[in-house]
Amino acid sequence: xxxxxxxxxxxxxxxxxxxxxxxxxxxxxxxxxxPVGTAATVKAMMPESVRATGADILLGxxxxxxxxxxxxxxxxxxxxxxxxxxxRPILTDSGGFQVMSLAGLRKMSEEGVTFxxxxxxxxHELSPERSMEIQKLLGSDIVMAFDECTPFPATEKEALxxxxxxxxxxxxxxxxxxxxxxxxxxxxxxxxxxxxQRAESAAALCExxxxxxxVGGLAVGEGQEAMFDVLNYAPDMLPxxxxxxxxxxxxxxxIVGAVKRGIDMMDCVLPSRSGRTGQAFxxxxxxxxxxxxxxxxxxxxxxxxxCPACQSYSRAYLHHVFRAGEMISGMLLTWHxxxxxxxxxxxxxxxxxxxxxxxxxxxxxxKRAEGDxxxx
Numbered sequence: 001x002x003x004x005x006x007x008x009x010x011x012x013x014x015x016x017x018x019x020x021x022x023x024x025x026x027x028x029x030x031x032x033x034x035p036v037g038t039a040a041t042v043k044a045m046m047p048e049s050v051r052a053t054g055a056d057i058l059l060g061x062x063x064x065x066x067x068x069x070x071x072x073x074x075x076x077x078x079x080x081x082x083x084x085x086x087x088r089p090i091l092t093d094s095g096g097f098q099v100m101s102l103a104g105l106r107k108m109s110e111e112g113v114t115f116x117x118x119x120x121x122x123x124h125e126l127s128p129e130r131s132m133e134i135q136k137l138l139g140s141d142i143v144m145a146f147d148e149c150t151p152f153p154a155t156e157k158e159a160l161x162x163x164x165x166x167x168x169x170x171x172x173x174x175x176x177x178x179x180x181x182x183x184x185x186x187x188x189x190x191x192x193x194x195x196x197q198r199a200e201s202a203a204a205l206c207e208x209x210x211x212x213x214x215v216g217g218l219a220v221g222e223g224q225e226a227m228f229d230v231l232n233y234a235p236d237m238l239p240x241x242x243x244x245x246x247x248x249x250x251x252x253x254x255i256v257g258a259v260k261r262g263i264d265m266m267d268c269v270l271p272s273r274s275g276r277t278g279q280a281f282x283x284x285x286x287x288x289x290x291x292x293x294x295x296x297x298x299x300x301x302x303x304x305x306x307c308p309a310c311q312s313y314s315r316a317y318l319h320h321v322f323r324a325g326e327m328i329s330g331m332l333l334t335w336h337x338x339x340x341x342x343x344x345x346x347x348x349x350x351x352x353x354x355x356x357x358x359x360x361x362x363x364x365x366x367k368r369a370e371g372d373x374x375x376x
Contacts, residue, residue, distance in 0.1 A: 005184040013357035015262040028056040034267040040084040044334040054342030057089040063098035071137035079139030091142035097149045128172035145173035159192035167204040184211035202237035212243035219248040235262035275334030294319040307339035
């Protein structure tokens, strides 16, 4: 078994890529979608159930885990993998995005960020060095550099100052991370929607040197068109022989569009959050199971889906348990959504492998345009 993290591309189709990230804890097939386990759990799911959907890797949240139960406690209990009973790879974010979202509760300086906990108001400090320490205590396989997620909209001047601060923090993150065989450190490109800034950021990150590179500062309110405009050039600025990770994305059509533009990894809370609120993703679009049209429907959510929700339960049942507020509703719909997202990634990997991604994309959009099947 390899003691280092490596990335091997096996095929391309246009800019779309498929390959494998090899880690000591297992392989990650790309393009990869990472379910989000914010507080050491993917909500409404058992770890073995998440794995059964086809997920190779989970995302954990540095900010939430440092506050509760604390990185030190998780380390004393054997690390995050043992703590949450997930033995495959885990990527942790740096905590920067959550901290930057604490309007009125944080103070930022060159050193880092001082903030008050949203849980109990306690005071904490987060810097590149502390973020690296926390992620090491957690035992993360893929560690993210500490950065400032530039808000949107931002002026060109605001975005430039934010990006350059993130690049200084990236160097400090690299220095603090050190040499850790079996673990990887990813840098994060910033620059908002400004191409010259994205280029400057990419050059700075490449000079520092990372095991993978994320495209940050997107999916923050700019809309799909603006996001795709940036993705038309931003991934190309990053090394072709390293994984490219688009943070916080997203909806199925966002994912397909990102892969088309050269992205290898994505994460989003959408599958689980939507499952808990009665929304199910299918090949024909989104089904709102709360709608009365489903109350007498004996058919599954998606007749082509092999998840337990579709194999064993009807739309009528799923409608009933959602309306009744039963926990099984969120469990089944989340399982279905995660299964759908992993099927989406598997289908794209297969299409790229035979160089027919454009045809796949056309079929994907055509199927969704048909809409949900009519009620009986």
